[in-house]
Amino acid sequence: MEGLKVSDAKLVVYVHPSKANKVSQAILRELSSLLFKFNETFDGVVLAYDVNLPSKIARILPGIHPYFGVRLEAKLLLFHPKPNMLLGKGMVVKLGQQSIHVIVLGFSSATITEEDIRDEFKYKVKHGKEVFASTSHKRHKIKVGTILRFLVKSFDEEILHISGSLLPAHTGSIQWLDKNLEDGSHIDRSTKKRKESEGRREMQEHEKEMVDVAAFSMNTDRRHKKSKRPKSGEDS
Structure with a gap:
C-alpha cells in the first residue's frame, strides 16, 4: 500500500545510570515510546521496529547526569500518506448523509466529506442501514x-x-473496482482472471497487514527474551 515504507535508522538511545543493569529493557521502552506518533526525523508515523540489541558496552556522557549513550541500528516501519496518494486499506466505520468515516491500518482516522464524494454516489437508507x-x-x-x-x-x-x-x-469499493474497473476495455480473459486474483489478495491483506505490523516488533521481544537465558556453564 502507498504510504508505507521500511527505513533503516541509526539511533543513539540515552539510558539513565539507574537502568545500567537493565540496558536492553530501557532501550526497548524508549523505542516503544516512538510508536504511533509522527516523527519528523524519520518523516512518518512509526508503526513498528525491529532492532538488534547492542552489547553491554556504552559510553558515559559527561554532565550532571551521566547518561549512557548507546548506539544501535533498527528497521522502522513508517506510515506517511501524502497528497494525491491512493490508499487502499481504509475500512468504513461510519457514514452519514454528508460524510464517510474510515479507519486506515486500525489506527489512523480519515474523513471524506460530501464535496469530495463524486455525484454518482447517492446517500440512501435501505432496511435501516x-x-x-x-x-x-x-x-x-x-x-x-x-x-x-x-x-x-x-x-x-x-x-x-x-x-x-x-x-x-478509480476510487471506491476495492472489491467492486477490482472486478469491474477493466469493463469496457479490450483485456484478454487471462489478464482479467489475474486482476481478480490480485483483488482478492488485496482484500485478504487488509487484516494481514495489521498482523505483520505486530509481528514486526514482536521479533525484537523474542530475541530479547532469548538473549536473557543463561548459557550452559555460566553461574546462575
Missing part, C-alpha cells in the same frame, strides 16, 4: 465494513487524521 449507492453501477455500494480505495487530500501529522477524496473514477 445507511449506504452510498452508485447510480451508474448498481452493485457499487459503500457501507459500513466496505474496504475503500481513496485519494489523500491532506494528512494532519499531529492528530494522525487524513482528509480523503472519492472524486477520481
Whole structure:
C-alpha cells in the first residue's frame, strides 16, 4: 500500500545510570515510546521496529547526569500518506448523509466529506442501514465494513487524521473496482482472471497487514527474551 515504507535508522538511545543493569529493557521502552506518533526525523508515523540489541558496552556522557549513550541500528516501519496518494486499506466505520468515516491500518482516522464524494454516489437508507449507492453501477455500494480505495487530500501529522477524496473514477469499493474497473476495455480473459486474483489478495491483506505490523516488533521481544537465558556453564 502507498504510504508505507521500511527505513533503516541509526539511533543513539540515552539510558539513565539507574537502568545500567537493565540496558536492553530501557532501550526497548524508549523505542516503544516512538510508536504511533509522527516523527519528523524519520518523516512518518512509526508503526513498528525491529532492532538488534547492542552489547553491554556504552559510553558515559559527561554532565550532571551521566547518561549512557548507546548506539544501535533498527528497521522502522513508517506510515506517511501524502497528497494525491491512493490508499487502499481504509475500512468504513461510519457514514452519514454528508460524510464517510474510515479507519486506515486500525489506527489512523480519515474523513471524506460530501464535496469530495463524486455525484454518482447517492446517500440512501435501505432496511435501516445507511449506504452510498452508485447510480451508474448498481452493485457499487459503500457501507459500513466496505474496504475503500481513496485519494489523500491532506494528512494532519499531529492528530494522525487524513482528509480523503472519492472524486477520481478509480476510487471506491476495492472489491467492486477490482472486478469491474477493466469493463469496457479490450483485456484478454487471462489478464482479467489475474486482476481478480490480485483483488482478492488485496482484500485478504487488509487484516494481514495489521498482523505483520505486530509481528514486526514482536521479533525484537523474542530475541530479547532469548538473549536473557543463561548459557550452559555460566553461574546462575
